[in-house]
Amino acid sequence: MIRYALQCEHDHGFEAWFSASADYDDQVARGLVECPHCGSRAVSKQIMSPAVAGTKKAVFQADAARLQTLMMQAAREVRDHVEQNFDYVGDAFARDARDIHEGRSEKREIYGEATPAEVRKLKDDGVPCAALPPPPPDPAKAH
Incomplete structure (x- = not known):
């Protein structure tokens, strides 16, 4: 899944998820992506930082497992x-x-x-x- 930061022609910012980059292109071309604020279908991608997988996910999983153990003990x-x-x-x-x-x-x-x-x-x-x-x-x- 890919999350894009989008903006309409009226400068409303919003996010949307797509299975792949090609899905975004296809849906925009068919007029299926619209601004949730004003309904405009003139939307474009905005600059955003990439989601990089790394140690945060492993730390989160370890914290979640530790929290689950503590809750079960309580x-x-x-x-x-x-x-x-x-x-x-x-x-x-x-x-x-x-x-x-x-x-x-x-x-x-x-x-x-x-x-x-x-x-x-x-x-x-x-x-x-x-x-x-x-x-x-x-x-x-x-x-």
Whole structure:
């Protein structure tokens, strides 16, 4: 893909992506490229610096991988904390959460299962609840 900086006859600047340089030429010749600001089809390429592949991409990929690892670790720690310190109530979560919120049951931290509709209703009614991060993948089954 090639990104071109373009400008119309009214000096409006904009960018557009093309599969190849020949695609740009073909589309301009057929009047398919137009200014998003004024609709003019009299457009031309502007001077722009080339996109040079280099170490930035590798650094970005390394940072993204490191960030993903940190996020997975944080999610695992949240889940472990909840499982060790909260009461598991199974599929009675929605009912129990509402009872605690409305004072019909003793205040305690709980977790369990609820349908999306039950969660929506709890949130609509002001009952605080949040999804628990999923269990981490089994390292033995990782590709």
